[in-house]
Amino acid sequence: KAGVTQTPRYLIKTRGQQVTLSCSPISGHRSVSWYQQTPGQGLQFLFEYFSETQRNKGNFPGRFSGRQFSNSRSEMNVSTLELGDSALYLCASSGDRGAMNTEAFFGQGTRLTVV
Amino acid sequence: AQSVTQPDIHITVSEGASLELRCNYSYGATPYLFWYVQSPGQGLQLLLKYFSGDTLVQGIKGFEAEFKRSQSSFNLRKPSVHWSDAAEYFCAVGPAYSGYSTLTFGKGTMLLVSP
Secondary structure: OOOOEEEOOEEEEOOOOOEEEEEEOOOOOOEEEEEEEEOOOEEEEEEEEEOOEEEEEOOOOOOEEEEEOOOOOEEEEEOOOOHHHOEEEEEEEEOOOOOOOOOOEEOOOEEEEEO | OOEEEOOOOEEEEEOOOOEEEOOEEEOOOOEEEEEEEEOOOOOEEEEEEEOOOOOEEEOHHHOEEEEEHHHOEEEEEEOOOOHHHOEEEEEEEEEOOOOOOOOEEOOOEEEEEEO
């Protein structure tokens, strides 16, 4: 069974630009969550999607957005990039909500550098 | 609001010695608890999880953790550390019965293994 796939693995963008990151969850998983990891703030929850609907959202500005497609693949977009957006962005997929013994499986992340 | 505290930022252990990484959580409802490990430049790998039942849970790579509700703790242990265990370890808490994708993470503990 293939794991969680995130593309691209590395990205360099300029301040003010926008960026789109992609996440393909494990086959059969309908929940996708995104996290931002920085040395100063650690791992912070961005948002969660389930069956194409945003179920939960963390405390991030509106420049951060996401969506999920009917095949459960998810994208997150960051507009008007700032230097502080440089981070490792991790995607996690899990099975049906409420099912017992599910767990979040993480991708290898996309390393975004804003210059 | 939920929170996870890992009081040790760095820990150095001699190879072959025992290990205990501390984790305390604050959560308003029944929590699900997890330990993840991250190697440099990689995503997160689940070591073990606690949902309910036996408070001592076994994980991969010889790790175990004990849930103590009275102390709000979920400490990770390993009887004999190997050099390959050097990595960063994250404790996380998630909401029970409402899905496991929204995780609150501790700041992490970096484990260094000395020869």
